[in-house]
Amino acid sequence: MNMFEALVGTLRAAKKRKVVRYDGELLLQGVHDNVEITMLPSTPAAASSVAAP
Template sequence: MSGYSVDHEVKQLVTELKRIGEEQQDGTYTTKFITLFKDERCEQIFESLVGTLKAAKKRGIVHFATEFLLQGAHDDVIITLLKEN
């Protein structure tokens, strides 16, 4: 094992969504899946961006309208970093 930690990657995802995303008036951040997927820094950080997004969605940290994300088919899906509690 390479020391992979889902919790650590979810925390990194929050940081990257704040860096890449556009802050909304309600305190959330949004970006398109393709923007996150193609980001050079994110490519280096995440072993499985889709898996990390799915874990973050399960934890109520992010929202996206589809059940899963595939590059190409879901490029324009909006990823929302929900407001922190």
């Protein structure tokens, strides 16, 4: 179950940073199995906001 919780958190963070787009705020297994998740083109500003390891 923790894997799904981590995936939800990752998708929400990616949507907030405008890295992905999908309808709704939260995706639930079963209910949203056919929701399309779209990767958005990256911008230099978005790339620079990611911390280097």
